[in-house]
Amino acid sequence: KIRIMENNLLIAKRAVDTLIQKDFPISQKLEIECSYLPLEQIGGDFYCVLPFDGFMGIFVCDITGHGVASALFLSLMKYYTENIKPDLWINPSEYLSLINREYFRGNSMFYFFSAIAGAIIYPDNGSTMEFRFANGGHPHPVVIRNDGTAFFPGGNDAVIGLFDEQMFTEHKVNLEKGDMLFL
Numbered sequence: 001k002i003r004i005m006e007n008n009l010l011i012a013k014r015a016v017d018t019l020i021q022k023d024f025p026i027s028q029k030l031e032i033e034c035s036y037l038p039l040e041q042i043g044g045d046f047y048c049v050l051p052f053d054g055f056m057g058i059f060v061c062d063i064t065g066h067g068v069a070s071a072l073f074l075s076l077m078k079y080y081t082e083n084i085k086p087d088l089w090i091n092p093s094e095y096l097s098l099i100n101r102e103y104f105r106g107n108s109m110f111y112f113f114s115a116i117a118g119a120i121i122y123p124d125n126g127s128t129m130e131f132r133f134a135n136g137g138h139p140h141p142v143v144i145r146n147d148g149t150a151f152f153p154g155g156n157d158a159v160i161g162l163f164d165e166q167m168f169t170e171h172k173v174n175l176e177k178g179d180m181l182f183l
Contacts, residue, residue: 011041012068015077019074027050029122032056042071044113046134047183048081050089054121057089060138061115061160061182073111076103092117092134093170096107096157100136100166112161116183120175127177136160138183146178 026034032049044063049056059081063073080099089096095117103113118141119132133141137159140152154171175181 003078009042009068016042016074017170019046019078021048024049025056027051027056027122030056030120042068044071044073044079046074046081048078050081052089052119054123055068055090056120056122057086058118058120058133058183059115061093061113063113064111069111072112073146077113085182089117090119090132091120091170092119092132093122093168096134096136096160096168097166100160100168101164103161106157112137112159114159116125116141117182119176120181130173131173131175132170133172134170136166136168142182143173143175144180144182 003160004136010089012179020036021034024034034120036045043073045061046063047058047060049058059077061077063143080102084095084098088098096115099115099117101103114131114137116135123129126179131141131153135141135156137156140154140156142150143153153173155169157168158166160166
């Protein structure tokens with residue numbers, strides 16, 4: 001039974017590895033890097049960065065718990081993020097509200113998760129970009145300006161999956177050339 005369980009964990013780990021984004025969109029406006037280190041063999045963390053016309057859509061979430069059960073929800077998150085209409089990505093508060101409604105409707109396991117949904121909008125002219133985001137119980141983003149100053153933009157709402165009609169506040173922060181954004 002232990003060997004079967006170890007085999008199942010290995011299969012689950014490989015499945016999760018295929019769900020985690022490794023290749024990021026190439027943009028002349030920004031550079032994207034990621035480090036993914038699950039606490040256990042398999043984790044319940046998910047992220048994606050998707051290119052759209054004039055902006056990058058970003059989604060980061062952390063399912064409660066660890067291991068196989070929380071990792072199974074990764075496929076659900078991947079499904080949600082790949083099937084959201086592009087115009088909702090530019091409205092992160094609506095994006096999180098939609099995911100919350102869909103998730104809450106089918107959630108009988110009493111799992112919840114924290115998430116940040118956002119869009120980095122880059123104009124055709126100038127170097128200033130706008131990071132528009134909503135935060136559902138996730139740790140605050142960190143902005144480090146090119147002069148070394150750092151701050152936590154925005155606020156924080158309840159985690160996703162607790163309330164049926166959860167609303168999320170939208171926040172905005174300008175990003176200049178050389179600034180770093182950590183999620």
